[in-house]
Amino acid sequence: MSDPITETARRIAAAGESVRTPARDPVNRPMINNWVEAMGDANPVYTDPDRAARSVHNGLVAPPAMAQVWTMRGLHGQRAADDPLGVMTKVLEDAGFTSVVATNCEQTYHRYLLHGEQVTVSARLENVVGPKNTALGEGYFVTTSNTWYVGDEPVAEMLFRVLKFRPSRRPEEPASPTTAESGTSSEPVIRPVIGKDTAYFWEGTSIGELRIQRCGGCGLMRHPPGPMCPECGATNPKFLVSHGLGEVYSYVVHHHPPMPGKALPYVVALVELDEGPRMLGELTGIAPEEVHIGLPVEVAFVRVDDELTMPTWRPRTEGSGR
Amino acid sequence: MPATLLASEVEIGSALPELAIEVTPTFVVSTAIATRDFQDVHHDRDSAVAGGSKDIFLNILTTTGLVQRFVTAWAGPDALVRGVAIRLGVPCHAYDTLTFTGRVSERITEGGEDRFVVEVVGACGAGEHVTGTVRIALPGKLPGEVAP
Numbered sequence: 001m002s003d004p005i006t007e008t009a010r011r012i013a014a015a016g017e018s019v020r021t022p023a024r025d026p027v028n029r030p031m032i033n034n035w036v037e038a039m040g041d042a043n044p045v046y047t048d049p050d051r052a053a054r055s056v057h058n059g060l061v062a063p064p065a066m067a068q069v070w071t072m073r074g075l076h077g078q079r080a081a082d083d084p085l086g087v088m089t090k091v092l093e094d095a096g097f098t099s100v101v102a103t104n105c106e107q108t109y110h111r112y113l114l115h116g117e118q119v120t121v122s123a124r125l126e127n128v129v130g131p132k133n134t135a136l137g138e139g140y141f142v143t144t145s146n147t148w149y150v151g152d153e154p155v156a157e158m159l160f161r162v163l164k165f166r167p168s169r170r171p172e173e174p175a176s177p178t179t180a181e182s183g184t185s186s187e188p189v190i191r192p193v194i195g196k197d198t199a200y201f202w203e204g205t206s207i208g209e210l211r212i213q214r215c216g217g218c219g220l221m222r223h224p225p226g227p228m229c230p231e232c233g234a235t236n237p238k239f240l241v242s243h244g245l246g247e248v249y250s251y252v253v254h255h256h257p258p259m260p261g262k263a264l265p266y267v268v269a270l271v272e273l274d275e276g277p278r279m280l281g282e283l284t285g286i287a288p289e290e291v292h293i294g295l296p297v298e299v300a301f302v303r304v305d306d307e308l309t310m311p312t313w314r315p316r317t318e319g320s321g322r
Numbered sequence: 323m324p325a326t327l328l329a330s331e332v333e334i335g336s337a338l339p340e341l342a343i344e345v346t347p348t349f350v351v352s353t354a355i356a357t358r359d360f361q362d363v364h365h366d367r368d369s370a371v372a373g374g375s376k377d378i379f380l381n382i383l384t385t386t387g388l389v390q391r392f393v394t395a396w397a398g399p400d401a402l403v404r405g406v407a408i409r410l411g412v413p414c415h416a417y418d419t420l421t422f423t424g425r426v427s428e429r430i431t432e433g434g435e436d437r438f439v440v441e442v443v444g445a446c447g448a449g450e451h452v453t454g455t456v457r458i459a460l461p462g463k464l465p466g467e468v469a470p
Contacts, residue, residue: 038356072358106407
């Protein structure tokens with residue numbers, strides 16, 4: 001593949017480490033004072049000469065988490081022309097991936113910095129991964145690494161990952177956390193991949209049937225669907241239609257991250273069907289704090305559009321049974 | 323600040339004292355400037371709102387700094403911070419309360435040094451703002467103390 005994004009990523013990664021950029025100031029007490037004052041950090045090894053002298057450091061040191069502060073570009077700073085994140089950002093923005101969110105920041109400190117030390121920093125592109133579909137929209141994960149030096153000694157390192165994405169339409173705030181049976185939703189949802197092994201299942205939901213795969217050889221019921229029986233190895237799966245009743249075997253309450261078409265929080269239940277197999281699905285019609293293991297539930301079918309109907313679960317009502 | 327913990331005093335699984343920080347606008351702005359981060363979303367509410375945020379919010383260098391503060395406030399001044407690895411969740415806006423919780427998850431040997439890994443979660447109103455780990459080295463004895 002040689003699209004401009006992949007091509008640029010390969011070129012920048014191959015270029016390796018950028019030229020080192022010096023910090024504006026040497027490591028200094030006034031900037032440390034400002035930092036600990038704002039952060040509310042009371043560690044005396046940064047500010048109390050007597051206590052610091054009696055510490056493992058034998059004197060005042062800079063907070064490790066300030067490593068990056070020394071080399072921040074400041075109010076009017078420009079990225080260096082060979083800054084890999086700057087170059088990669090430009091290419092992705094030109095391709096329409098205009099928004100950015102940082103996802104990971106991993107700093108390693110080889111030693112504490114001392115007052116008066118002059119720090120420099122270099123950057124390199126580790127990788128660019130994508131395009132990926134994320135909750136925020138389609139995008140690329142860009143991972144860069146920085147190394148801070150005193151002279152030629154590496155003193156700290158950082159792995160930094162951002163998602164450059166094309167914003168997707170924000171899911172509407174749903175009026176109710178519950179989904180009405182047979183309701184038609186206009187919100188985008190994450191769609192299942194429907195293939196040869198799973199088509200029978202989705203054909204079933206579209207006509208209100210919960211179909212369970214059953215081995216054509218030994219009769220073992222299984223879910224999720226697969227091409228081969230794990231018991232006898234036969235490759236002629238059949239199915240039966242479940243009564244759609246079961247109980248909650250386990251569940252999670254999903255609070256974060258946001259998911260397209262879902263109101264947070266929502267409950268995902270592992271339901272043990274009366275027929276035996278267990279099946280994952282959203283559990284609606286009940287407050288998350290009232291869900292419990294053993295809760296009797298029944299299936300409901302939520303029609304998304306002409307191609308997709310999702311099975312969901314809800315507490316069993318009086319006299320339900322099919 | 324309490325005395326530094328000794329490696330022998332730390333139990334795997336033990337919890338750190340909770341730290342709750344009132345994230346006032348002044349806090350967001352002063353920490354952004356103290357970390358030399360002048361992006362407008364950290365000091366200019368009009369710009370932040372125009373960009374789709376509900377208010378100004380903490381910058382990453384501050385989140386990293388607060389994670390370090392949370393762990394060293396528990397571990398003491400002689401603890402050596404060897405790494406802070408964080409994963410960023412929801413933004414922490416002005417007027418949020420950011421509450422840190424943590425626990426000691428494991429003891430490892432790394433770089434020829436005996437270290438502890440502390441798991442940290444920082445939550446604000448909208449959910450988890452930050453999750454991560456801090457690696458620290460603790461003294462086997464206090465400085466100046468003669469080994470038994």
